[in-house]
Amino acid sequence: MVPLKRRKVLCSHTGKTGNVCKFPELVLFLLERKMGASRRAFLSELGQKKGFKVEDKFSESVTHLISENNSGDEVRAWLDSQVGGRGRTLAHLLDVSWYTESMRAGLPVDIQDKHKLQEQTDEAxxxxxxxxxxxxxxxxxLENHNTVLTDALSLLAENAELSEEExxxxxxxxxxxxxxxxxxVVMDMTQLRGLPCLGEHSLSVxxxxxxxxxxSEVEATKNSERYKALKILTGIFGVGAKTADRWxxxxxxxLHQLRDSGQTLNRAQQAGLDHYDDINQSVTKAEADIISEIVEKAVVAVLPGAQITxxxxxxxxxxxxxDVDFLITHPEEGREEGLMSKVVxxxxxxxxxxxxxxxxxxYLEAKDGPARPASNMDRFERCLSIFRLSKEKKRGAELTETLTENLKTPPSCSSSHVQQGGDREEGGKPWRAVRVDLVVSPISQFGFALLGWTGSKLFERELRRWAGREKSMSLSSHALFHNKQSRYLRATTEEEIFSYLGLEYVKPSERNA
Structure with missing residues (x-):
């Protein structure tokens, strides 16, 4: 009997061929018209052996329709005869060249204009x-014309992540x-025809x-007891999806039930619970700028010449x-060693x-390239912290003086002040808690660290995917390694890294994927 985890990724035809589907998000269909039955059968079997899901019949689940020696209009006409509705489908209409290139690569290659079937445009x-x-x-x-759609998909993404379905x-x-x-703004489903990364599930949403x-799926998820509970519990600093699910x-x-449960919390989780409301309140750019002045004051005090970003x-x-993230380095390699403990x-x-x-x-640089880290986190010296930020609108020396004065009233970590997730603490206080991450990088790795810590998370994931799939390189927040040449590619700026990867430079304000 096939184990449960493996059964989930088998293609629909595994009962017949036993091939494991490596790319479940792709559903391919080969059009027999002008290709011939024997060639179609050969190519279908080849694709299945390579781990592709190749269907015998066309259906709405098909994401890539492959044909040979047909124009886009001819394929549309065939579709019209099969499914009606003027041959509408959201599948990519591709020449067989895309299929054969993917077979050679052993994975789906990027769809280029040369692969797309040409169609006559209708201005209407x-x-x-x-x-x-x-x-x-x-x-x-940051300008998003389709917030309603992206919010729906993001909520389902969050729910999947809470369920550890990465x-x-x-x-x-x-x-x-x-x-x-x-x-x-997207007004009609036909506008999305041929767009990448839109699977059957996302399209239905x-x-x-x-x-x-x-x-309806998003609303049901939003109102489910599990989603609401995990959302509250993972809002506690130091609590991940696995711990929240166990609770x-x-x-x-x-939060009340957690306090009354007698669960043993580590230091991070206890601090997260004590300051729950503050940490789950958005940090403004003005507050980030004030914290930036505090961090700069601390760094310069212990190591003049250090740089804070x-x-x-x-x-x-x-x-x-x-939260607020800072990257710290020094122009002289090695001077940053021991800096974090002094700043803290x-x-x-x-x-x-x-x-x-x-x-x-x-982090250690190996001659044969970077080993896969135990997690997605990089391995820089870092401090994960919760700051006590004065609510006074003051800067520089005045800010330090104000906070020193506020220390006469020590922060209360009594759980009686922290209520159900989303409620405010009782009574006013002259400060608030803010999540702050401090990261120290050697200057030789600063360009990679800056790229990695700028985000967005998906943008960075796609950069690493592009590096691996398209360039045979391994990218991290520490280095770029060329797998085929077995050497590190040195870079001091983000622009150099993009150039190595064969990509146009994308400035930070355009990385909000």
Whole structure:
């Protein structure tokens, strides 16, 4: 009997061929017209052996329709005779050359203009869009014309991630990213014809929203007890999806229930619970700028000449965020060693830290290339902290003086002040808690660290995917390694890294995938 985990990724034809489907998001159909039955059978079997899902019959689930020696109009006419509706389908209409190139590569190659079947345009038709396959090839600003659609897909992505279904989560994220970069509002499903990363599930959600104003699946998810509970519990700093799910299965759905449950919390989780409301309140750019002054004051005090850069969403132009990230380096290689402990000590002495955990730099450069890390996190020296930020609108020396004065009233970590997720703490206080991450990078790795810590998360994921699939390179926040040449490619700027990858440089404000 096939194990359960394996059964989930087998193609629909595995009962007949036993081939494992490596690319479940793709459903291919080979048109027999002008190709011939024997050649079609040969190519279908070849595709199945390579791990592709190749269907015998055309259906709405088909994502790639492959033909040989047919024009786009001829294929449309054939579709019309099969499914009606003027041959409408959201599948890519491709020449067999795309299929054969994919077979040689052993994976789906990027769809280029030369692969697409040409069709006569009808000016009366609804305007369609065209975007590259990888998010790192696209320019995505903060201007989103399809918020209703992307919010729906993002919620399903979040729910999948809370269920530790990373593949589904990434699929929804990629679909949302495509819609985010479109220059206009999507009004009709036909506008999405041929766009990459829009799988059958995502398309059904989009169709539901366009036709009914909302997705029934999204609304059901949003109102489910499990989603609401995991959303609250993972809002606690230091609590991941696995821990939250375990608590939920133990009957814990609220912060009150967690406190009353007797669960043992580590330091991070206890601090996250104590400051739940503050941490789940958005951080403004103005607050990030004030924290930036504090961090700069701390760094310069212990190592003059060091450089501090605000990264994350704020570097991409966002006006709010859920935390504040800083990258610290020094122009002289090696001078940054031991810096973090001194900075943390200074911040603690000044009373800025409510919680902190510091980890050492564990990155080692191997001659045969970087080993796969235990997690997606990089291995820089870092401090994950919760800052005590004064609410006074003051800067520089005045800010430090104000906070020192506020220390006369010590922060209360009493759980009686923290209520159900989303409620405010009782009584006013002259400060708030803010999540702050400090990362120290050697100057030789700074360009890679800056690229990695700028985000967005999906943009960085797509950069790494592009590097591996298209360039046979391994990209991380530490380095770029050429797998075929077995050597590291040195770079001091983000522009150099993009150039190595054969990509046009995308400025931070256009990386909001």
């Amino acid at each position: 038709e609804t305007e369609t869009f065209s975007v590259p396959s990888y998010a790192c090839q696209r320019r995505t600003t 593949g589904r989560g990434v699929a929804f994220r990629r679909a949302a990213a495509v819609l985010k970069c479109l220059p206009k 989009i169709k539901d929203v366009l036709e009914n104003g909302a997705s 939920f299965r133990d009957g814990i759905q609220t 605000l990264t994350g969403g704020f570097r991409r132009g966002k006006l709010t965020g859920h 000590s200074w911040l603690e002495t000044q009373g800025f830290l409510l919680y902190q955990k510091t980890t050492r730099n564990s």
